[in-house]
Amino acid sequence: MKLPVLPSILLVISTAHAFQYSELVQYVDSHQEEYVEALREWVAIESDSSNVLKRPDLHRMMETTAQKLRQMGGTVELVDIGEQELPGGIMLTLPKVVTARFGNDPSKHTVCVYGHVDIQPAKLEDGWATDPYNLTDINGNLYGRGASDNKAPVLAWIHAVEAYQALNMELPVNVKFVIEGMEETGSNGLDTMIMTQKDTFFSDVDYIIISDCGWLSRQPALTYGTRGNCYFLAEVEGPKQDLHSGAYGGTVIEPMTDLIGILDTLISPNGKILIPGIREAVAPLSDEEWKMYQDIQFDIDNYKKKIGVSQLMYSNKVDLLAHMWRYPTVSIHGIEGAFSDPGTKTVIPSKVTAKFSIRQVPNMDPAMVKRQVSDYLHSVFAKRKSPNKLKVTMVIGAKPWLADPQHPLYEAGKTAVKRVFGMDPDLIREGATIPIARMFQDVTGKGIIMLPIGAFDDGPHSQNEKMSQYNYIEGTKLFITFLNLHNNAFVYLHPKHIFPFFIRIFK
């Protein structure tokens, strides 16, 4: 007997929410200046996690974040995650992780927003046009270190919650925050914290939202995958000390020659990884993926211009995107112990250590990659019949992360993007590594969605990083819209959700 009533219930609900929604959007529009001021205050704090001298600023940044969430009435904790050991054995206190909770209604979904408020280093002398810690508006772009990565997105999430509060509207979901201060140096201590709180803080979390990445083009995007990374050191050790090339050159087998020789066997000039077993482990590109890549807007000429090269490894879009996101690659980063100062020192270094990394994709396994690389380098080294000693170690082994872009979470993301930006998002992957995504997934088993609001040209980690006011403000609306979909009948009309919807209606 209840069924005929349903359409009218739906109508009442959606009318009420349409009204509520437009109020929220108006609220965001009329508070833009406040939001920019908040970002200015955060950017002014030099929360550089890589510089030990800036650690007091980093602690202050975490405290400022916690204070903001406390003022909003959240249940806030500053979680002690211990210390880090610096080279030389000095111990340094890690910035506490901020956790917060808004709402505790067991009949609602609980979402957890992850973000970070530490930054990469920046100095005016690096080539910034403006003081990196004095947020500067030029033509609607807000320049400052950390503006895009990740302070504005974190603030946008906070402001999304604040808008509901200011309008005395009930949050459609319970919202939790996990904000850390060591992301830029590898999220030290976060994995332990997540594991420790798996059955407490994270136990009622339904899914995790990460907004720590950017769009690919002028089109908004949803990110559904990231590459992992295995970082290697290959050390070749020979004579007991550095030697004069005039006196000893021609008599000793030089470690540097050995090292360059084996490094040159890792990858071919056209980008083919030569380590046996690596390419075989990569999941094949499906027709569906090929089609998706085909539909993505990607301006190759612009990309070349941005990085200042005349030729790329591939000349067509699908190959380029595929190799940026879903194929592994080897990059050689440097050689420790090699002479690199200005001038012409004629040294034969006695011990040199190459640093290289291999970006990981499904279905590679870092433990397997470690063995493949080590076995292969030792085998090519053995062929050289060198008396020098080779040691290969893997110092980072971060797995890739991949979500299903058809999952209801992503369907909700697409709906929210369409509503705010009036267009469909690009479904993209990220070539870089966001270890937290995979870590969350492995430890908590929860769904994850990446909802970026940074523009393609924000320049995170680079000089003149910026966040446009447009992206910051529309991004705040995107987050509100995404949360608000939980209120809205149509999201639950997805076949997979029709049941929870009825349960909710009649609860």
Ligand SMILES: *[C@@H]1O[C@H](CO)[C@@H](O)[C@H](O)[C@H]1NC(C)=O
């Ligand atoms: C930031 O830059 C503006 C414009 O150049 C300047 O007026 C202001 O004093 C600067 N603020 C700080 C804190 O340096």
Ligand SMILES: [Zn+2]
């Ligand atoms: Zn970041």
